[in-house]
Amino acid sequence: MTILKRGASMVSALVMMISGAGAYNCSAEGTTVNDSNTNNTREIVIDGTTAQLKENMRYRGAGMVSANNSSRLLLDYKAEHPDVYEQIMEYMFGKEGIGITHLKLEMGADINSSSGTEPSVMRTEDEKADVTRGAAYQLAADAKKINPDLTLDMLWWSEPKWVSDASDVYAARYKWYKNTLDAAYETYGLEFDYVSAVQNERGADPEWVKYLSSHLKSEKGTPYDYSKIKIVGGEEVCTWGFADRMYEDSELMNVVDVVGSHYTSESTENAQKLAYEENKELWFSEASSPMAYAQGTYRYDGSGLAGINGTLDIANRIIGMYPNGKMTLYEYQPVVSAYYDGACYCQKQLISACDPWSGYYMLDSGFYMSLHFSQFIEKGWAFVDSGCYSDGKKGGDGHAIVDAVYSYMTATDTETGDYSTVITNTTSGPIQYDLKVSGLDKASSNVSVWETRGPDSIDGSYDENYFKKTEDITPTENGGAYTYAVTVKPNSIVTISTVTPKRTEYKNADESERTVLKLPxxxxxxxxxxxxxxxxxxxxxxxxxxxxxxxxxxxxxxxxxxxxxxxxxxxxxxxxxxxxxxxxxxxxxxxxxxxxxxxxxxxxxxxxxxxxxxxxxxxxxxxxxxxxxxxxxxxxxxxxxxxxxxxxxxxxxxxxxxxxxxxxxxxxxxxxxxxxxxxxxxxxxxxxxxxxxxxxxxxxxxxxxxxxxxxxxxxxxVEGSDTYVTRFDETDSCFTFEGNWEHNLMSSFKNYKRTISDGTEGDSFTVNFEGTGFALSGETGENAILGVSIDGGDEQLVTVSRTGQREISCHFEGLSEGAHTAKVTIKSGKYTIDAMQVTGGKIPFEKKKPAKSESTKSGKSKLPIAVGAGICAAAAVGAVIYGIARKKRKENND
Missing domain, CATH: 2.60.120.560 (Exo-inulinase; domain 1)
Known part of the structure; x- marks a missing residue:
């Protein structure tokens, strides 16, 4: 997690951080803070003769895991806003977006597999398999229309009870697999290229893997040749024990084509031998998407991209998977968060799509990070071994890459000689890279440099420097090689390439487009x-x-x-x-x-x-x-x-x-x-x-x-009360902190936007909002007394006891309509602030007519929203204060 301490001089400290001066009192776990890196220089040798030409070790692109309810709301985007659905799908699977090349679906069993339930296609043994349940198979069919070369895979988390209770579990499980394959083809014309034989993140059963393979290979009269479906094994968390089993079992070795592991950029010696000696593929078969809230956290870490599970951490995991693990495919879980906020692991995505009534979606910071790979490196390119390196190590939450200084990945198109190098800098100072290129047909060609980093100042937009071309470079011949230098700024990702991106401009949605579903x-x-x-x-x-x-x-x-x-x-x-x-x-x-x-x-x-x-x-x-x-x-x-x-x-x-x-x-x-x-x-x-x-x-x-x-x-x-709220994270610009606050910029998903700020006696913050009241939420573990002054009025004392995550610790209602300023000071104890909800303000509603099955009665509502600089526009609550308490529970901070 990234924890920052905030002194009184917030603006000057932030400017120093953004400029890379490093004088801010910042300790960010997973981020190297080292001012000596200011004059850091590193050579990258890109020698085409070191390109890895083995087919099983070529770059496989980006994968997507559609599982645990994460794609569900796409069904509603498709029905309510088909044009928007098409845009989202193009961003995920199209060549101008993330360009997903591999899609793995959860074989649902009607149980919660993290963020919700995926429905079972066969609830009883005699039921005809129904792959219209859930979003997954329909998603795959629509994705194949965009990218016909997309490969498909499916994996089980749990299995229907009739399978696990069967007298012959293997036979029942195989029936489930085969009937699902049959139905996917019959319903959508889907042909699966892979099946993951083992249970997701649980102990593998090698005998079942061999059973599945032998039965698929012996099938006759199937809609397509099931014998050509490849078998994926492994699917463990941070381990490669399945590779060891393959060396102990020659039959298992023969039937498995791919070994995957979850949440690790490293692999074992035995796993890498599978790639080099046995021609098996190694995949990063379930991997994280960024979890950071860049829109607010840039005010505290200088970029919004840093820290554990942040955008640059994820980029480092992708870069490190080949030099440290010989893995060729990174499978994001999820790509699009098409489930509601508050689900397990929420605020984890490349694209957010959780408002199907409005059609609003957002290209998050991870989307722009992904472009540094997808727009410059294509499936089938060869890794250039001499140009791939990652010195980061596993740490933090066990999945993260920490203490990385030098992190870069190079791949080449062996037919054209084009090449691309992706570099991250997670240190506090710039790093100059001297590139030396040889052995490639385009070694002498001009390259362009594309960069993503945080804003130039606290007044800038958080995404103003996302995916921008910064320079064109003509290499200089130097002793048979071609050389040039690129400086990579602190907390940034850069791609250097001979390739021109298929698309260079991406418009992100305006928050005002996120309209409220109107009541009734x-x-x-x-x-x-x-x-x-x-x-x-x-x-x-x-x-x-x-x-x-x-x-x-x-x-x-x-x-x-x-x-x-x-x-x-x-x-x-x-x-x-x-x-x-x-x-x-x-x-x-x-x-x-x-x-x-x-x-x-x-x-x-x-x-x-x-x-x-x-x-x-x-x-x-x-x-x-x-x-x-x-x-x-x-x-x-x-x-x-x-x-x-x-x-x-x-x-x-x-x-x-x-x-x-x-x-x-x-x-x-x-x-x-x-x-x-x-x-x-x-x-x-x-x-x-x-x-x-x-x-x-x-x-x-x-x-x-x-x-x-x-x-x-x-x-x-309800007549006579405020129906809606507008919610703000405590890292948003309407909050200003004074004192010695600790800002945790990567906390539990149970906290809004995964951020939380902790203060002690004497610390204070100010909120600006537009409405008739406000409510503060956040888990507070012990009693605190707050002093609250509204619009410069007398300070009122509020007692806050234990409060749960996302629960309200105090609120005020009955303020006059308009702009307000509230100052909150901790008078005693400790206090945690997570978010603010405001009532009585201006709310954006849909302008389109509701669907015919929806009530057409018009509810009592407020006015359209307008967000001014430094003011939170919203609704509000009033002059009654509630101190809120709840017994604290032990909860996982995933």
């Missing part, structure tokens, strides 16, 4: 006005939903379409990691004061006391068992009003009919939560000082592992 919003799951095949084309997935547990699909019944939770306890697959009880979440995480309503019906069960349905709001963290406020109703008539997994109130309904449909409603107005059943309010709870308050979040539906059903969902604004 409803879904009766009929989708009138949509194409007739709307549901069948997407495996009957409802609009705008992402499942965290279970599987929610639309079914046609005698009462019309109903949303039904499909997974029962007796068919639930064995866990790969952890799956919450069935829950699907949908809508906009900027919804704050609103109600959600649904008609719910029980599937009759033997245990009415454990069969339940629920509806919720303010859902913020998909990685938790439960999230937000929700009303939970059991088949026996008992009920609970819940906050996350805690119970606020409970009771039971006399004479309850568990065979009938029941109307459930939950409503939140600031700190007041109400639950309704069949039109009757059964609970009202006021969140008082000393209790946790959950801020704005999405709607959700809950179920036990029973085939319970839902209909007539609606989300409506």
């Amino acid at each position: 919003y409803s879904d009766d799951f009929e989708y009138a006005g949509y194409p007739e095949n709307y549901l069948s084309s997407r495996g009957n997935a409802p609009r705008y939903t992402t499942d965290q547990g279970g599987a929610f699909e639309v079914e046609k019944t005698d009462k019309g379409n109903m949303l039904v939770q499909q997974i029962t306890a007796d068919m639930k697959a064995n866990e790969w990691g952890y799956t919450p009880e069935p829950v699907t979440t949908f809508g906009d995480d900027r919804w704050y004061n609103y109600s959600v309503n649904v008609d719910a019906a029980f599937a009759t069960s033997q245990d009415a006391g454990s069969n339940y349905v629920g509806v919720g709001l303010r859902y913020t963290l998909g990685c938790n068992s439960y999230s937000g406020y929700w009303i939970k109703l059991y088949e026996n008539g008992s009920w609970e009003l819940k906050a996350n997994d805690g119970t606020l109130s409970s009771g039971s309904i006399d004479g309850f009919d568990g065979t009938a449909s029941h109307k459930l409603k939950v409503e939140a107005v600031n700190n007041v939560i109400r639950g309704y059943i069949d039109g009757n309010m059964v609970a009202e709870y006021t969140v008082n000082e000393g209790e946790s308050l959950i801020g704005a979040g999405r709607a959700s539906l809950f179920s036990s592992y029973n085939k319970n059903s839902f209909d007539n969902f609606s989300a409506e604004p």
Whole structure:
């Protein structure tokens, strides 16, 4: 993680960092801070005679892992904004973008495999495989239209229960594999080039690998030649034990074509022998995308690209995979984050696409980093051994490359003589590289230099220096070689190439294009006005939903379409990691004061006391068992009003009919939560000082592992209150810090944008915003007292107890409409700030008409958004202060 300490003179210190002067009090784990590098010089010898010409060791390009729900919302982009979907797909798979050459799909099993559930194509042994479920196979079909040479692979995390419970597991598993291959071809015309035989990141079974290979090779009458499908083994985390097994088992050696490993740029001697002596391919078969929030963190680390899991760290992993591991393919997981914020590992992507109603997407800093490879090096190029080097070592979270000084990779087109060298500098000073080129047809050709780095000043745009050509160079002949020099600035990535990029300008989206999904919003799951095949084309997935547990699909019944939770306890697959009880979440995480309503019906069960349905709001963290406020109703008539997994109130309904449909409603107005059943309010709870308050979040539906059903969902604004918020990270420009704050610029995904700032007594910060109130959130582990002054008024004291991640520690409401400034000073204890949500401001709504199946009622709303320099424009909360507390839990900081 990157942790920076902030002194009082923020602007002058930042300017010194950006200029590379290095006087800022900065200690960034994973980044070498070494002012002696100012006059650093390094020679790169690019000798074409050292090009690695073995076919299995040539550059394979960039891969993508589509798994654990990460592609789900692309289905909605495709349906609601097909032109935008096409743009995103072109950026991922097209030659002018990342140019993905290999796509690996998760063979889903209806369990959570990290960030959500991938649905199973065969829930029972006799079911015909249905590859329309989930986004993966449709994504592959659309990607193949853009890049017909795209190779396909599939891998299992968990497997259907009928497979794991079979008397002959190998035969059942093979049936699952083969039927999936058959269905993918029958439905989409997909031909798979590879299958990953082992379970993702779990112990390998060599006998199963051999079984799979022999049966594929003996198949007759298949839609294409299954004997040509190559077998991928390994898929371990940071280890290469599978390579050792291959040397112990000659039959295993013969059937495996590729060995992959996850989250390591290094490989073992045995693994590298597989490449050199056995002609096997080695892949970085699951690898991270950048997790950094460059838009705000550049104000603190000078670039927004540095630190563990930052953009330059990921570039170093790609560069290091060949010289240190002889790996040829780097598979990003994920490329596009097409799931909602708050999912496990969120803020991890090259492209963000989580607002399908607006069509908004963002090309993140990692996208521009990827261009330094994809626009200059093509699949099939040969690595030039003399021009590849990486001195970084594994450290930090175990996956990162730390303490790197010299990091570069060179590859050449053996037919044309073109070559490209990618270099990173993660030190605090510039490094001059003297390049000496020989043995290539274009050794004497002019080269261009392309650079990505942070802004020139604190007032600059974070991406103003992304993917810019900085110079053209004519090499000088020198003793039979051609030489030239390039200076690589601190915290930057550079590509030097004889190749002209296919595209040189990329327009990133403006944040104002990210419009709010306006309330009221409803879904009766009929989708009138949509194409007739709307549901069948997407495996009957409802609009705008992402499942965290279970599987929610639309079914046609005698009462019309109903949303039904499909997974029962007796068919639930064995866990790969952890799956919450069935829950699907949908809508906009900027919804704050609103109600959600649904008609719910029980599937009759033997245990009415454990069969339940629920509806919720303010859902913020998909990685938790439960999230937000929700009303939970059991088949026996008992009920609970819940906050996350805690119970606020409970009771039971006399004479309850568990065979009938029941109307459930939950409503939140600031700190007041109400639950309704069949039109009757059964609970009202006021969140008082000393209790946790959950801020704005999405709607959700809950179920036990029973085939319970839902209909007539609606989300409506609450009259007389502010419906929406605008959320800001604490690294955004509307925050100014004074004192000795520690800024963690790479924290847990459970924190907004993966950043968090910690202060102690005497430290303070100022926020500027436009609206009628503000709320501060962040996990605080111990009691603190804050002094809060608004618009220069008297300081008010706020007591803050323990507060969970993404939960509100204090908020103010009832301010006059307009611009405000609040100063917050820590009077005693320690305090953590993660984000601010503002209510009562100006909100950007869609200008287009809603879909026909959506309610056309117009809700009470505010005005369009406008963000001024240094002011957070938004909505707000008022003159009542809440000190919020919650027992701290142990949580993983992944």
